Amino acid sequence: MDLEKLLFDVKNNNISIDEAIKKLKNLPYEDLGYAKIDHHRKLRQGISEVIYCEGKTHEQVLGIINKMLEKGSYNIIGTRVSNELYNFLYDKVEKLEYYKDARIICVNKKEINMNNGFISVVAAGTSDMKVSEEAAVTAELLGNNVKRVYDVGVAGIHRLFAHLDDIQNANVVIAVAGMEGALASVVAGLVSKPVIAVPTSVGYGANFHGLSALLTMLNSCASGVSVVNIDNGFGAGVLAHMINSLASK
DSSP states (O other): OOHHHHHHHHHTTSSOHHHHHHHHTTOSEEEOSSOEEETTHHHHHSSOOOEEOTTSOHHHHHHHHHHHHHTTOOSEEEESOOHHHHHHHHTTSSSEEEETTTTEEEESOOOOOOOSSEEEEEESOGGGHHHHHHHHHHHHHTTOEEEEEOSOOGGGTHHHHTTHHHHHTSSEEEEEEOTTOTHHHHHHTTOSSOEEEEEOSOSOGGGGGGHHHHHHHHTOSSSSEEEOOTTOHHHHHHHHHHHHHHHHO
């Protein structure tokens, strides 16, 4: 629900006070039995609640989307969306967009004010693309310009140097890497902006499904590095959006 619009409508007599009270009854959250939808989150945090779809049934995801649409929500984001879930939703939800590489859906997309500047998403390898795209698309849907610099891992570090302008001029950089996860330290040593490190589960056995990359990033010798959880592109995209929003003020 857009609370600001609701108050504006009351002020201008577009709706009655009684009608407004009915709309406010389900704030701050609405209990569906299997989910409690936080309709107040955008008011508190500036970002509406995002649906984490993995582990939910198709029907549960559809029910949450429909309830959010009833409350006037737009740019509804769902993460970790499988092809099967998208195919299920395709003919049941209007204005549905699917970002396959990012495994993200956006429902009822509307134009929003864009932050100034841009975010750079730098990925070590093509195998890291799912996580990188989750970060990039999340940031874009929240209102940021994003530049992608992919397949520039430390095994061929000369590839990274060809994109220094796009990295150094960003307001914030997201560095995504699996294997040993060294890319984040290298990038942080080249820029004067915050670096958000995202370890991925890409790698051979001793990678321990991303643990080696996580520990490398946590032990970075470079300053200004923050680290999110393994494969958490969404978390990195949200944090980058928050930083870029502050830089845009």
